[in-house]
Amino acid sequence: MEKVKLVDSLSKIDDTLIEDVIDIESIEEYKEKKSKEQYMKINKQIKFLVAGMCAVVTLFVGVLIINNGRKYSDNNEKGIYLVKIANPLVELKNEIEMKKYLGFDVPVLDKKVEAYVVIDIDDDDYADQGRIIYEDGSDFEIAKIKNKDISGIYGASKIGVIKIDDIEVTKYKGDNTYYITWSNGEYSYSYSELKNINTDVIQKIINITK
């Protein structure tokens, strides 16, 4: 099987890609080029949107004309539209990679890890989140955002609030899971288990996240 070095391939990339960025010598130049590109992208998106809307209207009118007077059967198949969304889950090798990806440390509990994951949603309204999934079914999450429930669990019942070293920890019970949420400084946290989380465990977790 033939092999090629990635570093060498970069020496052959398209000239226009290099020319776009090689001449930038100041922040002002960079910001100007960035705005220009964003403006062109928005223009392109508007054109696509308008073209798309025209196509939809034409299709709609066409369907109305063709089906004028026809009775619909209950067995008509519904159209299924597949929308390609970038997968926000990124699996990493270890907590060192997580730190490089997120830009902050991710505490690790003293038990076997099944997966190190980052939830990277390409949207400024969502803080990137680190998730460590343990082999015992428990799950630890951290995000650089203040006072937010980052558990991702909905419909659970709040079963109590406890204070551990001046940190308020809220306990919840869902269908098959128990979880806790808390905030400390710039970070919000969540930890879930398949069984009830006792105070000793909570204390241990709070200690490593301080």
Next chain:
Amino acid sequence: MKDEAIVEKIYLRDESGLLNIKEKYDGLLYGLSYRILNNLEDAKECVNDTYIKTWDTIPPYKPSYLKSFLCKIDRQISIDKYRKNKNKNCLSIEELDYEIKSNSSIEKELLEKDLVKRINDFIENLNFESKTIFIRKYFLLESSENISKITGLSINSINVKVFRIRKKLLKYLENEGYYYGKS
């Protein structure tokens, strides 16, 4: 002197064209070589080799973008020399030092051509910020500190973004049917 005029001079075998290149781009090329090799003499040697190769390549080739053409030659000459050196401490090269294989039996030349096309597609689909960071970090081998000065982003932010783009590139190549492993 404009790049087109310099290219024309060399194309017509006017050696003063090389002097024009030296005046205009010596600093840029020397900086690139030095960042890879971290040695004054080696960097100087690579830049001189770049001028020789430019003279040998034009004609028949006539580059549309002289600056990137020169950087590509200089970059590869410097990387080839870097590989022969014992002390390999250019972090940007080490970070991207992967061997890429395809899941189909294909000649090396075709494999590289296809890989370059995929990399071009990947870079084109990056936003301007990511594109700037990626090319300046991995093509021009600039430091995060320098990229931070150009973009106004913090060094930590640059490092985080660099890491993410690198991961995305490898994932993208995997999805396109390539395998990769550290060299």
